[in-house]
Amino acid sequence: MFEIDRSSKTLLVDQIRSAIIARIESFQWVQGSRLPSVRALSKQLGVSNFTVSSAYEDLVAQHIIESRPGAGYYILAVNPAGVQDLDTLIPPSSLHAGFLYRALDPSQYDVPASSGYLPPAWLVDAVPASVTGRLIRNTLSCSVPAPAAGSQALRSVIASKLRDIHINASSSQVVVTVGATHAFSLIRNVMLRPGDYLLVEDPSYLLLQLKLIKDRDFNIITVPRLDDGPDIEAMEAMVVKYRPKVFLTQTLIHNPTGGNTSPAKGFRILSLAEKYDFHVVEDDIFGSLSAKQTVRLASLDGLNRTFYLSGFSKVLSPALRLGYVAAPPAFVERLVEQKMYNLLCGSSLDETIVTYTLESGRYQHHLDELRQRVIQEHVRAREWLGKLGVGFDEHSVDGLFLWARFPDHVNIRSLIEQAHDGRIFIAPGSLFSNTHAYDQYIRLNVSHCNDPRFRQFIAARLGAVKAVTGAATAM
């Protein structure tokens, strides 16, 4: 019949279930035929009746087999894949939504060279085993809803971490959100009225996000992003002309360029905000991975005109959706109301996991390790890509992204298509911009782009197979 593997990490129940599905899918067992009795199969496999009957029950719940009382279990479907309803959702048709949609679906690619996430293997120990233990023991705290603003324990530990990086926040200024994107969404709803202007850098991941939806009721204007922050003269001209309500920026590890805003520019941004009465939204989602740790705007400003937002999907696990905003006190209540209107409250399971993890002494150590690893991969990737003629702007070597300028003879569009066919995910620079200035650029994630499959692909495309094979051997 079939065998089970006791040394496998897969539960026996799951092994039995998979084996049965495999039999059905390969038409060895056909619709309407009777399965072995629970007793017969458990005896044959040397497992308990309970194990086999659990596997059968699960298959009944999945409509793959049925239980006929008194007669046993029978196979329902010729093809369980069909019954399981595997017609997949078509990604959104718009360019920007389609890109983000694919970027989030890990099943689509072998090498997510342009993704925004770290490899799962880097995060295996991010949530310490002791946290899982505490969680299982404290089931009660996980069976109550999370308060709308987030649990007091989580907001306290976040405020304390913010003070560590010199942002003087009280826990009453912290609103927990479903990721940093959600925090920005709440801020938009609180700060922007129809017809208002929002200023954002170009290029910018945040611009990509904003382009997603066509039917928003505020206007997006842009200022060029330079190596050390926005072009301040251009910014003042835009501010004078449009009087935006909000400026949206990333100070550390700007996505996609990887640059850091200099403290001097930070000061000038805040002076403009004061003079022209706008608010600053500082997205610091990658900040803890920066080796430079330049001063953040929220630290200079004291959360007076600055909304500081961040989250944990990058450094703990992309499987958690947990972010937060630290806001000027006057806006906290309205942010909480917006959150309640939008989704009532967050997942207290996710909140508890993050609270325990941040409270543990190992969290800082984990961040330090990640930061070092990112820098190592950054240097390596920049080196081998440079040898192939890929260029980089003159910002400092820091952070998760390489904003890679490919030689003019490379057709970016066909490069992306060929990568896609080879299950490699790369993102064209044009997605991040309103201009054509970045049409020869690609955003690369250094934690994925030293993968030999990606190296080989790029080397072949750039016509320099020999040089890279050597480099790969020396890895």
Add this chain to the structure above:
Amino acid sequence: MFEIDRSSKTLLVDQIRSAIIARIESFQWVQGSRLPSVRALSKQLGVSNFTVSSAYEDLVAQHIIESRPGAGYYILAVNPAGVQDLDTLIPPSSLHAGFLYRALDPSQYDVPASSGYLPPAWLVDAVPASVTGRLIRNTLSCSVPAPAAGSQALRSVIASKLRDIHINASSSQVVVTVGATHAFSLIRNVMLRPGDYLLVEDPSYLLLQLKLIKDRDFNIITVPRLDDGPDIEAMEAMVVKYRPKVFLTQTLIHNPTGGNTSPAKGFRILSLAEKYDFHVVEDDIFGSLSAKQTVRLASLDGLNRTFYLSGFSKVLSPALRLGYVAAPPAFVERLVEQKMYNLLCGSSLDETIVTYTLESGRYQHHLDELRQRVIQEHVRAREWLGKLGVGFDEHSVDGLFLWARFPDHVNIRSLIEQAHDGRIFIAPGSLFSNTHAYDQYIRLNVSHCNDPRFRQFIAARLGAVKAVTGAATAM
């Protein structure tokens, strides 16, 4: 010094940490003084060095003690509560937001008699232990982000469960959300333009939700909710007058009245939708707890004009935030785009837990048990409240809520204030209505309101202590 309790379920690390904090808070140990060495304390308590040093490390991370290399650990703060930043967030000032905010914060009350959730004890086995086991073994699947629409596995199993209740949905019509409230928020953004009208029943929890935010750009109009659904004549008049784009309703266990919409009314609602070209949003968050299982609108309509939404915080755990919408095919892509714009994607941890749980054969059994328990408590609560002169409308006895009409001599406002002082949470009927018709009503959750503390409180307030003490003894 202090003792630890090995029979306690609290981890030793946590016990040590709590004991130290208690010493500091009671000024037995003061700022600047040195803690026992790791070795000395571990020897004294008979625990490992690792346990004590973990507790110390955690306290360092919390800024309660500091490590001075070579010199040991020293107490940083006189009052760790101050350092921990326990200034609490003030609940939103508006009546409706304030109510919902308090309803979500479990630390505020001993008896949440008007809450929308089941008691944690009822849900202890909702997520089977085998699911936790599978989860811990499959860490890899939990370290990738969730696709924007939700994982294919979860959407498939949800579609299959929908077909079980005769809603003919394909997985490609299912969009996973952060709870049912979130699903409704996405639908609003897709379906309503500024100036549009949305029709909702009065009374209704959904009306309460909609009243939350003052600066929305669509109009809310209401139709009276009768025992068996909306008042159809009044509904047609409103529809003719305002031509709403969306009608929002709950078919099973309407919140707060507890009534079910009759199939005949369901048919008339859908006929109106067809005739006057509006869409129906059917919120079925409590439906699986209904003993009647009347036909749902989405089942009659085949998801043609109906958006069906539900979630798992009621029947699995309020700690999970996971809901979904099954939508007419033409709207799926826009819902996914809205979700990406709002928060990119959900928690794949929560998605994985729910997928495994729904796939397990025990899920249906769990629902059956909950349903029976709800009915039992419903009958009990209705009986003892009835004896005290509390009245009920003539809808069927079903579901989580009792829509309780208190005698005229009871001052509802002071009843609520006194309950609040006694750490009992009750919600005035007026919150759920735009009229004064329900000023003598209170929404009660049957799973909490047979609590002896609540019985005693109500009995005392209704001047019938004797009658109820007898009833409580007979419990």
